[in-house]
Amino acid sequence: MRVKLWGTRGSVPSPGPETIRYGGNTSCVGITxxxxxxxxxxxxxxxxxxxxxxxxxxxxxHILLTHLHLDHIQGLVFFAPAFRAQTEIVIWGxxxxxxxxxxxxxxxxxxxxxxxxxxxxxxDVSFRHTPETEWxxxxxxxxxxxxxxxxxxxGYRIDDGESSLAYIPDHEPALGADIDAxxxxxxxxxxxxxxxxxxxxxxxxxxxxxxxxxxxxxSSLSHALSFARRSGAERTVLFHHDxxxxxxxxxxxxxxxxxxxxxxxxxxxxxxxxxxxxxxELPVRVPATAKAT
Amino acid sequence: MSQRPLExxxxxxxxxxxxxxxxxxxxxxxxxxxxxxxxxxxxKRFEELGTVGPEEWGSLFGxxxxxxxxxxxxxxxxxxxxxxxRPAHANFKIRSASGSLQMVEASAFPILTAHGSRGAxxxxxxxxxxxxxxx
Ligand SMILES: [Zn+2]
Ligand SMILES: [Zn+2]
Numbered sequence: 163m164r165v166k167l168w169g170t171r172g173s174v175p176s177p178g179p180e181t182i183r184y185g186g187n188t189s190c191v192g193i194t195x196x197x198x199x200x201x202x203x204x205x206x207x208x209x210x211x212x213x214x215x216x217x218x219x220x221x222x223x224h225i226l227l228t229h230l231h232l233d234h235i236q237g238l239v240f241f242a243p244a245f246r247a248q249t250e251i252v253i254w255g256x257x258x259x260x261x262x263x264x265x266x267x268x269x270x271x272x273x274x275x276x277x278x279x280x281x282x283x284x285x286d287v288s289f290r291h292t293p294e295t296e297w298x299x300x301x302x303x304x305x306x307x308x309x310x311x312x313x314x315x316x317g318y319r320i321d322d323g324e325s326s327l328a329y330i331p332d333h334e335p336a337l338g339a340d341i342d343a344x345x346x347x348x349x350x351x352x353x354x355x356x357x358x359x360x361x362x363x364x365x366x367x368x369x370x371x372x373x374x375x376x377x378x379x380x381s382s383l384s385h386a387l388s389f390a391r392r393s394g395a396e397r398t399v400l401f402h403h404d405x406x407x408x409x410x411x412x413x414x415x416x417x418x419x420x421x422x423x424x425x426x427x428x429x430x431x432x433x434x435x436x437x438x439x440x441x442x443e444l445p446v447r448v449p450a451t452a453k454a455t
Numbered sequence: 456m457s458q459r460p461l462e463x464x465x466x467x468x469x470x471x472x473x474x475x476x477x478x479x480x481x482x483x484x485x486x487x488x489x490x491x492x493x494x495x496x497x498x499k500r501f502e503e504l505g506t507v508g509p510e511e512w513g514s515l516f517g518x519x520x521x522x523x524x525x526x527x528x529x530x531x532x533x534x535x536x537x538x539x540x541r542p543a544h545a546n547f548k549i550r551s552a553s554g555s556l557q558m559v560e561a562s563a564f565p566i567l568t569a570h571g572s573r574g575a576x577x578x579x580x581x582x583x584x585x586x587x588x589x590x
Binding site: 256257258259291294307308309310314337338339347348349350352353 | 457458459460461462464465467468469471472568569570
């Protein structure tokens, strides 16, 4: 399984000279499975560049949406494969008692917010509510589970051969709970992340910012690391960076994260802040000689 | 043990922060949590008791009607809520761990999701106390 980060920012695109290294595009991760099939996790503005990178002859891909906040769907109408008649796109997302996934997404892909309507998209697009039980896409087993955020929100786990990826970009597992003290089965998202080769997890706030954002649906650095450590993930990428965090600020948070991770008993090199364009081959084997940076 | 559904996790997190005595059962009717306020009402903390299977937990607390006769398990508000997916309310007596009887009011409501029932929550209130938080 090959993983590439196309958008690592949370909340709102934040382009500019201060965010050039970690990137300003919102959430999108591209996955190439062991048989070559393609998945996109979320469709923030990062999916635009993913679309540009794909060959025009691509016939099928799946988009797994965690939820429908704009930073996770904004790129859909700028995704090149959606405008090619030969492409079949299957969009998965959370069910809601209020309206179908298609109808909820159509609130964005419709006038006056969008120049095109869902029915006008040239591609063959279908919408599916994620099932409660595991399902298969190509060689991969996919699992979705509701996680603590604001509104119906999923995390995903993708198992392909020996590799496993857990993707929980918007997550506040410590809301009203002490994740260091809770039993594992009472921690939101825990089963998705358990022993994953790679965990991509919300790390939006610095610890000193979190008290002003309790209940906003995101993690502090310490909460994200506690969650990651308890889950046993081999490697953790902190993701969904706050739009206010410049590259410099994120560098400092990265140093803090690795220090904290070592205090929790982990290896410094097993934690990093996600940067747009980074790629990971799974399973990840962190070389024993790797040095912390 | 398998992962608890998010709705039960959030329910427990909320209940943990409340001074309203509250009980939580899963979709199968297993008592999976009650908060400290409920523990004070019963005279036993949840951590001492742990999860209790359906049918079993009813008898832990009595419950008795105004004449002192045991109330059938099926008629308890929490059981009605989890089995029938609807709210339920009742007044009855419960027996605390110390053996004393106390009249309570109980309201239960189901936890329904896009994927069906996850369980139910019941809040209890001493029938003798008239307003004011149970502290
Ligand atoms: Zn987001
Ligand atoms: Zn969100």
